[in-house]
Amino acid sequence: MMAVVTAKIRNDPVDDQMVIFKEKTLGPIGVMTTAAGAPINLKEATVTLNEKLISNEFFMESMTHFVRERIPERVVHAKAAGAFGYFEVTHDFSDICKAKLFNRVGKRTPVAARFSPVIQERGSIDTSRETRGFGIKFYTEEGNFDIVGLNTPMYAYKDPILFPTFVRVQRRNPSTNVFDPNMLWDFITLRPESLHVFLMVFGDRGIPDGYRHMPGFSVHTYQLVNDRGENYFVRFHFMPDLGIKTLRSKKAKKIAGEDPDYATKDLYRAIGNGDFPSWTVSVQVLTLNDVKNAGFDVFDLTKVLPLDKYPLRPLGKLVLNKNPINYFAEIEQLALSPSHLVPGILGAPDKVFEARRLAYRDAQYYRLGGNFFNIPVNCPLQSKPLTYNRDSEAPLNDNMRDIPNYYPNTFNGPVPYVDKDGVDLIDIYQGPPNNYDQARELYVNEMTSDERTRLVENIVDSLRKVTKSLKDRAVKAFQLVHSDLSERVREGLLANRTRCDYEL
Known part of the structure; x- marks a missing residue:
């Protein structure tokens, strides 16, 4: 007699998502309803021929919602993958920063992460040759703190007036509606400070092999303050514990034709299978004296801070262990912004950071409405917001209930806290960019x-x-x-x- 051994086939979190949902439910999860909660009968849901359409609420609601399903696409970073997890402090950082996020070794803070090609449109490929976004939202007890960084340690320009131009030259030609390399190379050769980052983009680091193997950098040099009012300046580094892995051009082009959502699937599948990706988080730390004596502008985004001069100091671990349940609600509506700061983290004094504080906020208002903070994925998880802002587009949540809607007032509305050791963001002077030295170092020695x-x-x-x-x-x-x-x-x-x- 021959024994037949059957092995249970493991479901693929990506390919079998619908099957997995069916397996964990006993049957239909309930009766269909309208958005107002009224049950829908079978005839309304299946037949409209020879019936009055305006009387069929299922049809009317479905059709009118369908034509409103799309919101404005992000101008950049439109395509993305994302997940949730936590940041854990592994090394004491209280001597540098008073933010409660970092105040105890072993402390865990919930996070949301979003990874994205910069230029690709929604529905495009994951294996394009370009920089990637590396965005993290920390849901701290003092409010949300966002690092909206890149997978390269430097950026393409120093003056924010170039931002619209930099994006447009990498998008579609306004006449032909196709991507035009003349536009990109016109920019690069007119603004040679961008050569530094483009040497990396056109090099082996230009196409990450999925997001789990991709590093992240804050790019900006942030100003931090400790509980004694002392200033420090840091750049954040996120290095993948799986190691940096990239794709060569030929393989990337092949994948683009066969599996355009390659990186998105890889991240979702790994987390779904329990292979949680992680990154070691470190910082380069400078004192105010270091800033003054660096010999170059340490706030220049087109430059890196030399690791031999400013070595990495370990800080923590970033772990992603939960996939989104609904992509649109949790990743498409995730509103990351450099302006989301907490006490102890003042942001960066450079002009690009200042401009991003405006641009990101304006983009969220345009895409998500005046109350985008009330969308669940953007709400602070560990603190309760108390603002004087009211009304505008939904979602309103409780619209701050019956709290006074003006400040100052004498009727017990919320009041600002007093920071006895308050420190302001420093003022800096930035000269014209000149980055051939670091581009040369990258080419010759790295x-x-x-x-x-x-x-x-x-x-x-x-x-x-x-x-x-x-x-x-x-x-x-x-x-x-x-x-x-x-x-x-x-x-x-x-x-x-x-x-x-x-x-x-």
Whole structure:
């Protein structure tokens, strides 16, 4: 007699989500209702022929809601994956910052995380060559604190007036409605401080192999204050405990055609299977004296803080262990903003941070309405908001009930707290950007010979599609970084002639 052994097949959290839901419910979970709670009969839900449509509440409600399902797409970071978990303090940080978030080793704070390509539209691919967003919302007992960072330790510009231009040159041509590399390379060659980040984008780090293998950086140098009123300045680093892993261009293009939601599925599937991704969180710490004597602008986003001069100090662990139950409600409506700060964390004094405080707030009002703070995923979990703001679009929650709606008042409305050791964000002067030195360091000392070869190949692959004048400008711009890089790009363009030949 032959024994037959059957093994239970493990459900895939992504492919079998609907099956998993069915397995955990005994049958239909209840009777369909209208949004007002009235039950819907079978005839209304299945037949409209030869019936008055306006009398069918199921039809009328379904149709009128359907045409309103979409809200404005994010201008950048439109496509994303996200999850929930916690941040745990692993090292004492009280000498640097008085925020209660960091006040005890072993303390856990709930978090929401959102990872996103910068330029890709909703429904686009996960394996594009570009920077990624790395956003974390900490639900602290003093309110929500957000780090809206990137997967690169530097950014493309120092002056926020360039933000609309930087985004538009990477989006669709207004006439052809297709992506146009002429626009991007026009920007890069006009603003050569962006070369630093684009050397990383066109290098091996340009396409992360899923979000679990992607690092995150605050990019800004934040000002913190301890309970003695002493200032410190830090950049946050999130390094994946699985290690940094990236995709080469050929494989990324293949995945894009076969599995455009590759990174989104990978994150959801891993968490669903109990393989919770984690990141080690560290900070580079500077004193006010360090800032004054650094020899360069430590608040310049196009630069990194050298690790040999400002080594990483361990702080904690970020763990994601819960998938969203409803993507739209919990990730699409997640409103991250640099302006979400807590006592002890003052933000950054640079102009890009200041501009982002305006832009992000305005974007949330535009996309989600005047009461976006009342959407559950944006509500503080460990503190109760008490504001004087009322009315506007839903959701209103209790609309602050019967509390006075003006300040100051003498009728026991909420009052501000008194900070005896209050510290203001420092004022800084920022000169024009000049970042060839760090771009040169990245190319010469931080890339291997093979990495430099692939970098040149990726640059040439992008540049070969642009006009000759932009090719010329790009070669000259790379000369300012390093003659070897410039010469190899020039040779690569000569070897990859298109119908618009590149000439010596």
